[in-house]
Amino acid sequence: MRDTDFFRRWMDTATAAVEREADRLTELDSPIGDADHGSNLLRGFMAVRAALAAGEPAVASPGEVLQLAGRTLISTVGGASGPLYGTLLRRTGKELGDAAEVSDDALREALYAGVGAVAQLGGAAPGDKTMLDALVPGVAALGTSYRAAADAAEEGARATVPLQARKGRASYLGERSIGHQDPGATSSALLLNALAEVAEGAA
Amino acid sequence: MSAPRTCVGIVLVSHSARVAQSVADLARGLAGGAPSVRVGVAGGTGDGGLGTSAELIVAAAREVDTGAGVAILADLGSSVLTVKSLLVDGELPDGSRLLDAPFLEGAVGAVVAASAGARLDAVEAAAAEAYKYRKG
Structure with a gap:
């Protein structure tokens, strides 16, 4: 079980x-974005x-930790990643409810819902060169292990390099968005890697 | 006796404070001054930068809310997504709605309609109508 x-x-x-x-992250965001992903x-x-x-x-449960984190990101980031990551964490937190401890299965289900909410908010699908290209394979591998999820997300982020962006500012660049790794997919992989590190007890 | 009639409030959310304010001025000007309509602006990050501030959006929506509904127009990316997530989270006044409309043209349509006393559905329709005007 995973506690607060x-x-x-x-x-x-x-x-x-x-x-x-x-x-x-900001460097990745320079050729195809507005060079603010890292700082935001x-x-x-x-x-x-x-x-x-x-x-x-006060936060007294896993769900409350994620909901507070999500609300904070929405109100402080200033770019599209704020509402997107905010929605991911807030929805995941809501799914966890107010249990003091949650199982790995419950967390996996909650993250599925969170990633679904991100897809709905942004209207993107895998292959559009967005966060979802790391998050979708990442959460799909959660059934194996947290490390497998982090690896799948990292691989998904790297696999955005040859893709043409179909959402967000990068999509205005058309074919010129090809050849660059998506910053949002890259930061999504960082988030799942952080989860794996904590689950492995390394952090 | 009916309650005093109130207008739908309008909120303009742009990445740029100057764009939000200029579009508000333009829409109001084209609506003949529209003294009865409250038009709120939420432009930029709040510290003068380009981006979106959830705090400014919430403040603007509360400022223009008179109970008749709040019609929100947003320009791009994070403006749209931030409004949507604030709506999901219930952080905007009851009766707030993000309009699916082009920012500038939609703002003009919304302010004109609201100043004529249109309810929220009609304000939304007036703003969305702007998509039908083809320029080429």
Whole structure:
């Protein structure tokens, strides 16, 4: 079973990963985006860290950790990744309800719902060169292990390189979006890698 | 006795504070000043940058809400997604709605309709009507 502290560590590890990789995310966002993905996500996750540390509002369950994180991202990121990641975490958190501990099966089901909500909000599908290209294969591999999910997400992110963007600002570039790794898929892989690290007890 | 008639409030959400304000001025001007309509703007990130601020959107929607509904127009990407997620989260006043309409033309249609006393459904229809005007 996974307790509230597990989810706090997940968010904290994700924040550390975004801190570490912010420059790379922004670099990936330069040729096909508006060069703000790293800085936007960094601002959002730093706010998540602060909100969870503040103890106000109090978070007493895994679901509350993710819902607070999601709300914080929506209100602080300033780019499309805010509502998208915010929706992912908030919907996942809502699915978990107010249980003090959740099983890996329950988390997997909740993440499926969260990824579904992201697809609905953005109107994207796998192959559109978006976050979903990492999240969909990632959550599909959760049944195997958290590490398998992180690896599948990472592989999915790398596989966005030859794709032409069909959603978001990059889609305006048409064929010129080909040949670049999608920043959103890359940060999605970081999020699932953070989950795997925490599950493995390394963080 | 019926309650005093109130207009649908309009909120314009743009990546740019200047765009939001300019479109509000244009729509109001083309609606003959539209003194009865409240037009709120949520432009940029709140610190002068280009982007979207959930806080500004919520503040603008509350400011224009008189109970007759709030019609929201958004320009691009994160503006649209942020409004949608605020709606799902119930953080906007009751009767708030994101209009599926082009930003500038839709804003003009919405402000004109609202100033004529149209209800929310009719304001939405007026804004969406802008998609039917082909330019080429």
